[in-house]
Amino acid sequence: EECDIGLIGLAVMGQNLSMNIASNGFKIGVFNRTYSKTVDTVEIAKKENLTIYGYKTLEELSKNLKKPRKVILLIKAGPAVDENINNILKYFEKGDIIIDGGNEWYLSSEKRIELCKEKNVEYIAMGVSGGELGARYGCSFMPGGSKYAYDCIKDILEKCSAKVGTSPCVTYIGSGSSGNYVKMIHNGIEYGDMQLIAESYFLMKHVLKYNNKKLSEVFKKWNEGILNSYLIEITYKILEKKDGLTENDLIDMIVDIAGAKGTGKWTMLESVERGIPCPTICAALDARNISSFMDLRTKTSSVFKTVIGAVPDNNTVTINDTIAKDIENDLLNALYCCKIISYTQGLFLLKKVSEEKKWNLNLGEIARIWRGGCIIRAVFLDRITNAYKNNKDLELLFLNEEFANEIKNKLPSLRKIINIATTHSVPIPAFSASLAYFQMITSKRLCLNMIQAQRDFFGSHTYKRLDKEGDYHTIWE
Ligand code: NBP
Incomplete structure (x- = not known):
């Protein structure tokens, strides 16, 4: 067969993306280390009336690819990718194209780019966001590296990406490993967004004493306004979910220890290494790390009698419905304000790296391709795109006039929320870190x-x- 493209690695991401590619009319050949998964994939595709060509060996796959050969890798980042690239290079020739779609550390990609250059094989390091559903029905692609290679696969990527209106959530990011870097920052920003939302939930739960139903209603309402986004949407849906095993809501049965796969940590390593602070993301990462010390948390809470939501004895404020509504509104403002501050940090890191590495990143375009398909997709991103359209050299996002005015208007709410959280012993580290960053980066004297x-x-x-x-x-x- 003369396949348009090949794909290696048929776990969740690879399987779904190969179906997506096939359903967009491309002839796709696949290979996986364990052959049974290749057979499964071909079968699953058949059930959806899709044809996927499965191959037992990499050599067979290579032989069946149209020239220039193109192959996407969707396998565990790290040594497994090196191993597969070394194998591919046995069969690939000048002008053929390798696309790594994994969450790879950008410096590892830089080494592979050099390796491929020796054989004149073109390389693309491509961030992919959207999880399995995105992979299947349209995700956000962040391809960087060889521009020639990008032009060769542009049509496939555009068809397989999510669309916002008619624009596909893909663009050429820049040279080298910029695609990995942009995906890493996307994930770092995602950590910040998630933590800010979780803190909002916790504050309303413990200060306003809202039950899950009420909390869900609040997030649902927020999702209809300026905060409209995938993460707010899933939050209200999570809060609606019944456990099924007990009478409780599912959220109340979930252990409060958060996992991580490393992209948040990478963002922090970069932030520290380059001296470009991203304290909101840092707070989010630290929160996950602190959460892991469950035994220690339990032990110390009995020493210090820590009760989340407890008010000091001399506190006279009682929260009635009117005050609760006000706090809810302040929280909405504060959350939005912190979101602007957090994106400002992440995009500033991107801008600085772009300058140093001469990637020439178009931050407005990057915000545009995050608009659909990926985890941080949000209406808010349109405004970031516009901010950079007005001024492509914008130094800090919140220096854009619209964002600056919004922050000015919403800052009193943020201060109020931090006061309330402190008074009620509710830790909101991402909110606090965002305000501290804002106050410092906008102060002439420190x-x-x-x-x-x-x-x-x-x-x-x-x-x-x-x-x-x-x-x-x-x-x-
Ligand atoms: P995994 O990261 O779990 O990778 C497992 C796949 O790699 C299996 O199909 C495995 O084959 C294959 N593989 C091959 Br081919 N050679 C291998 C080797 N030498 N060693 C180990 N495995 C090898 O798959 P995933 O969760 O689909 O993710 C793929 C990439 O996409 C990752 O980099 C991930 O970070 C990224 N990503 C994932 C998501 C998500 O939601 N999961 C989202 C965005 C990006 P086998 O069947 O023989 O074990």
Whole structure:
């Protein structure tokens, strides 16, 4: 067979994407390490009247690909990808194309790009977001690397991507490993969004004492406004769900320890390595890490008698319905405000890396392809696209006039929410970190003069003066 494209790795993502590609009219050949999964995939496709060509070996797959050969890898990131690329390179020739669709560490892709270059094989490192449903019915693709290769697969990617209106959620991201990097930042931002939503849920639960039904109604209402997004939508649906095994709601039966697969950690490593702070994402990652210490949390809560939602003895405020409505409204404002602040951080990191690596990233286009298919899809992203259309060199997202005005209007709500959470012993680290970041990055003067003085005091590290040029050292005692 002369297949248009090949796909390697038939776990959830690969299986679904191969069906998506087939249903868009392309001839696709697949290969998987364990052959039985290849057979399964071909069978499952048949049931949906789709034809997928399964091959027992990589060599057979390669022989059946149209030239230039194109193959997408959807396998566990890391050594398994190296192993498969080494095998592919035995059969691929000049001009053939390898596309890695996994969540790969960008520096690993850079090594593979070099390796492929030696054989004149073109390489694309492509972020894919949307989970299995996205893979099957339309996801957000973030392909970076060889522009020539991108043009060869553009048609397939556009047809298989999610659409917003008529625009496909895919664009050429930039050279090198930029596709991995953009996907990593997408996931980091996703961590922040999820944590901010979880904190909102927790605050309403413990301060306003809303039950799950009421909480679900609030998120449903929010989903009809400026916060309209996939994550808010699934939140209200989660809160509606009955357990089935007990009389309880399912959310109340789920252990409060959150897992992670590493892309949030990578975002933080990059943030720290490059000195570009992303404290909202950091708070989200720390929250997951703290959650893992269940035994320690249980032990310390009995030492400190920590009760989430408890108010101090001298607190006289009682929350009636009117006050609850006000707090709910402040929370909506605060959440939106933090979302702007969090995206500002993530996009600033992207901008800085783009400058350093000469990726020439178009941040407005990136926001556009996150608009559908992926986990952080939200109406809000249109406004980010517009902000960069107005000024492609926008230094910080919230310097855009519209966002700046919104933050100015909503900041009192954010302060109020942080006060309320503190008074009621409800930890909201992502909200707090967002406000602290905002206050610092918008302050002409910070406390860091004291740090410089201390450094000079104990280590003669010198300091600069406000009134004169040069480096100064003082004999402090
Ligand atoms: P996995 O990451 O679990 O990968 C398993 C697949 O890789 C299996 O089909 C396995 O074959 C195959 N594989 C091959 Br081919 N060679 C292998 C080798 N040498 N060692 C180990 N496995 C090998 O699959 P996934 O969850 O579908 O994810 C694929 C990629 O997409 C990952 O990078 C993931 O991070 C990314 N991603 C996943 C999602 C999601 O929602 N799951 C979303 C977005 C991105 P076998 O059948 O013989 O074991």
